[in-house]
Amino acid sequence: MDTIPAADAKTNFGALLDKAQREPVMISKNGRAVAVVMSATAFEDHQSLKLEFLRQEVRKGLDDAERGNVLLAEQAFAELDKELAD
Numbered sequence: 001m002d003t004i005p006a007a008d009a010k011t012n013f014g015a016l017l018d019k020a021q022r023e024p025v026m027i028s029k030n031g032r033a034v035a036v037v038m039s040a041t042a043f044e045d046h047q048s049l050k051l052e053f054l055r056q057e058v059r060k061g062l063d064d065a066e067r068g069n070v071l072l073a074e075q076a077f078a079e080l081d082k083e084l085a086d
Helices: 006-011 013-022 040-066 073-085
Strands: 002-005 025-029 032-037
Touching: 002 006, 006 013, 006 025, 013 025, 013 032
Parallel strands: 002 025
Antiparallel strands: 025 032
């Protein structure tokens, strides 16, 4: 993925949009990545993949619940607190 400075993106916006139709383009400001420009089609594909992953995770959770493989809220939060402390 190409990275271009924000000033160049602003100056050459039309070229940036053309390039983004072929591949995502990272925009940097002060040497730090701040945004990615991509085609609408690539964005829709990305959103679809995220939704499919979420559906799979929800299905796994429902399957666990049906099998009785669940945690009490206190257990879940204790595990989460432990994970966050590490």
